[in-house]
Amino acid sequence: MKYQLHDSQINRIEFGEDTITFTFSQGFWGTDEHGKMTEQLKNCKIVFEIDRNDVPIEDFISIRVSKKGGAYKTISLKKFMGLLKKSPFDVYLEYNCDFASSKMLQIHSNTLRIRSEIFIEEIKNVEYVHD
Numbered sequence: 001m002k003y004q005l006h007d008s009q010i011n012r013i014e015f016g017e018d019t020i021t022f023t024f025s026q027g028f029w030g031t032d033e034h035g036k037m038t039e040q041l042k043n044c045k046i047v048f049e050i051d052r053n054d055v056p057i058e059d060f061i062s063i064r065v066s067k068k069g070g071a072y073k074t075i076s077l078k079k080f081m082g083l084l085k086k087s088p089f090d091v092y093l094e095y096n097c098d099f100a101s102s103k104m105l106q107i108h109s110n111t112l113r114i115r116s117e118i119f120i121e122e123i124k125n126v127e128y129v130h131d
Helices: 077-086
Strands: 002-004 009-015 019-024 029-031 037-040 044-050 061-067 073-075 089-097 102-109 114-120 123-129
Touching: 009 077, 061 077, 102 123
Parallel strands: none
Antiparallel strands: 002 029, 009 019, 009 089, 019 044, 029 037, 044 123, 061 073, 061 114, 089 102, 102 114
């Protein structure tokens, strides 16, 4: 099964020794072989295993935010985690770059009137977890 994040909500990000984990409060989507969304899965997480070579795990995720209509600016992970506690963020688009082992998500919060881009680099493996 393949997965699609569009129309799902990120409500938590956690860090492990070599992992970055995104939790999706309303699940993400399973797709068929043609990429068509078939079912919204429950209790979903994505675990990104990072090839960090003793660099702090937080250095492999960067976040830019913009008030609706404004220019993007980079913010600290701590500041973004504070925003995430106030409101989940809806996934609008996701981009994968296998050559650079990277992923970028465009997300937004209508409640906070903020749009954001999350960049994750040096991804060694991705595990989709759901019921």
